[in-house]
Amino acid sequence: xxxxxxxxxxxxxxxxxxxxxxxxxxxxxxxxxxxxxxxxxxxxxxxxxxxxxxxxxxxxxxxxxxxxxxxxxxxxxxxxxxxxxxxxxxxxxxxxxxxxxxxxxxxxxxxxxxxxxxxxxxxxxxxxxxxxxxxxxxxxxxxxxxxxxxxxxxxxxxxxxxxxxxxxxxxxxxxxxxxxxxxxxxxxxxxxxxxxxxxxxxxxxxxxxxxxxxxxxxxxxxxxxxxxxxxxxxxxxxxxxxxxxxxxxxxxxxxxxxxxxxxxxxxxxxxxxxxxxxxxxxxxxxxxxxxxxxxxxxxxxxxxxxxxxxxxxxxxxxxxxxxxxxxxxxxxxxxxxxxxxxxxxxxxxxxxxxxxxxxxxxxxxxxxxxxxxxxxxxxxxxxxxxxxxxxxxxxxxxxxxxxxxxxxxxxxxxxxxxxx
Numbered sequence: 001x002x003x004x005x006x007x008x009x010x011x012x013x014x015x016x017x018x019x020x021x022x023x024x025x026x027x028x029x030x031x032x033x034x035x036x037x038x039x040x041x042x043x044x045x046x047x048x049x050x051x052x053x054x055x056x057x058x059x060x061x062x063x064x065x066x067x068x069x070x071x072x073x074x075x076x077x078x079x080x081x082x083x084x085x086x087x088x089x090x091x092x093x094x095x096x097x098x099x100x101x102x103x104x105x106x107x108x109x110x111x112x113x114x115x116x117x118x119x120x121x122x123x124x125x126x127x128x129x130x131x132x133x134x135x136x137x138x139x140x141x142x143x144x145x146x147x148x149x150x151x152x153x154x155x156x157x158x159x160x161x162x163x164x165x166x167x168x169x170x171x172x173x174x175x176x177x178x179x180x181x182x183x184x185x186x187x188x189x190x191x192x193x194x195x196x197x198x199x200x201x202x203x204x205x206x207x208x209x210x211x212x213x214x215x216x217x218x219x220x221x222x223x224x225x226x227x228x229x230x231x232x233x234x235x236x237x238x239x240x241x242x243x244x245x246x247x248x249x250x251x252x253x254x255x256x257x258x259x260x261x262x263x264x265x266x267x268x269x270x271x272x273x274x275x276x277x278x279x280x281x282x283x284x285x286x287x288x289x290x291x292x293x294x295x296x297x298x299x300x301x302x303x304x305x306x307x308x309x310x311x312x313x314x315x316x317x318x319x320x321x322x323x324x325x326x327x328x329x330x331x332x333x334x335x336x337x338x339x340x341x342x343x344x345x346x347x348x349x350x351x352x353x354x355x356x357x358x359x360x361x362x363x364x365x366x367x368x369x370x371x372x373x374x375x376x377x378x379x380x381x382x383x384x385x386x387x388x389x390x391x392x393x394x395x396x397x398x399x400x401x402x403x404x405x406x407x408x409x410x411x412x413x414x415x416x417x418x419x420x
Contacts, residue, residue: 002209003249004030006403007241009214010256013042013192013388014381016199017396018254023206025400030248031203032241034213044276044351045192045389046301046311048292049115051108052157052184053131054390055101056148060092062272062314063361067091069270069316070359091360094412098154100362103410104387105155107394112188114393115195122198124190131187132162132171134178134338135296141180144296148182159184173289173339181296189292191305192389212243214257217264217378236369236376252403256381258388259354260319267364268418269383271354273315275327278307278349279341289339298334307348310335314355323352358383359418365395366414367402379403380415 006022008015011033019029048054067090094100112128119126135141145161152159160183167174167181174181200210220237240247255262259271293302300312310331315324328350332341358364363384367376381399384391398409411417 004028005250006252006254007248007250008254009241010258012258013196013392014256014384014395016196017392018381018399019203019208020199021396021400022403023203023208029208030211031208032211032214032243042192042196042388044311044353046303047190047192047389049112049188049190050390051105051112052186054108054387055105055155056151058095058101058361060095063091063095065316066270066357067359070268094360100412102155103412108390111391111393115190122202124194124198126190128188129291130183130185131292131294133182133294133296134174135180136178136337138179140297158186171289171291175338175340178338189303190389211248212245214241214262215244216242217262218242236378238378252377254379254381258382259356267382268358269356271317271319272357273317273352274311274355275313275331276309276311276351277328277331277347278309279345280307280348282344282346295335295338300331300334302335319354355385356383357385361385363413364415365398366409368415368420
């Protein structure tokens with residue numbers, strides 16, 4: 001029987017970055033991942049590394065929608081509708097807290113430094129050129145500026161307000177009808193597929209093992225996760241991660257399966273589907289932006305990977321639910337208001353995937369069931385929603401330190417805020 005120091009369930013950007021940090025520290029690591037890279041939300045990510053836009057755009061409406069989803073479930077189960085209301089209020093209060101947003105910014109700045117350092121070592125695409133948040137109307141720009149200016153001052157986020165001619169001077173790909181933009185010089189960009197391939201290659205060179213998907217978690221002395229996770233008089237001790245064909249044994253187990261549920265643990269994570277298109281021009285006339293762009297009114301992300309990538313939409317759903325095909329047309333329609341594509345574009349890839357969302361919009365990072373000084377061997381790193389790329393390296397550092405016995409994880413992110 002093979003035994004590993006650490007078994008990691010999940011091969012998206014969070015799982016791979018954690019695995020890399022642990023391998024760098026000399027741990028023997030197994031990654032339970034499967035073979036379909038398109039299953040990870042990282043596959044269709046815009047690639048933004050956003051110490052500015054991340055904390056500024058933590059979306060209150062999306063948090064309210066996600067919290068309401070969980071509140072309705074809790075209320076229906078307990079018939080306590082006041083409890084559901086308090087969950088929504090608590091979630092909104094947390095996301096509105098400037099200290100929480102400063103935490104996200106600090107983590108994002110650390111991650112950006114990691115990408116800058118590691119891009120040449122690992123051989124992935126990294127570009128620090130800032131981000132343009134472009135608006136079609138003066139009203140839209142001024143409304144956004146009212147939202148941004150106070151919070152940016154508190155969080156020490158630099159930004160510039162650009163008039164129409166300044167936008168076109170900085171980024172010729174933007175349509176002339178656009179009225180203005182906010183420019184965030186701190187923000188950067190990576191090609192997620194490039195990063196993930198580089199990490200997988202490095203992990204293979206380290207001798208890390210890739211196994212099949214995690215299907216269930218087996219605990220010591222219990223048959224169901226509900227008993228183990230909610231019984232704080234007992235230690236949470238995982239016996240093995242189970243795949244379709246084998247039991248994987250380790251000293252420490254880490255779950256970072258994103259929006260995908262696993263039998264044996266019930267995380268407060270709900271999928272929010274996002275959509276992605278990649279475009280290519282037959283005669284190479286497709287405008288190639290020099291900067292990453294956010295289409296302000298429609299919140300559509302435009303970035304350059306192997307081709308031009310467009311991503312958008314936040315659609316709470318369940319894994320396996322039907323894709324709304326009309327949303328791909330919306331992506332094309334909305335983005336074409338900001339940059340001109342021409343008539344000869346070809347769609348070379350269509351994708352939809354699931355962002356893992358928590359009720360308060362913050363990731364869940366830390367040991368599960370680590371109450372009363374008991375030593376749990378189960379760690380969770382999930383719920384990063386739109387900020388998986390932005391927060392992955394810092395998440396990896398925090399988790400790797402936790403495996404080594406040092407807990408530097410901020411309380412605001414720990415699983416015990418949800419009773420885990």
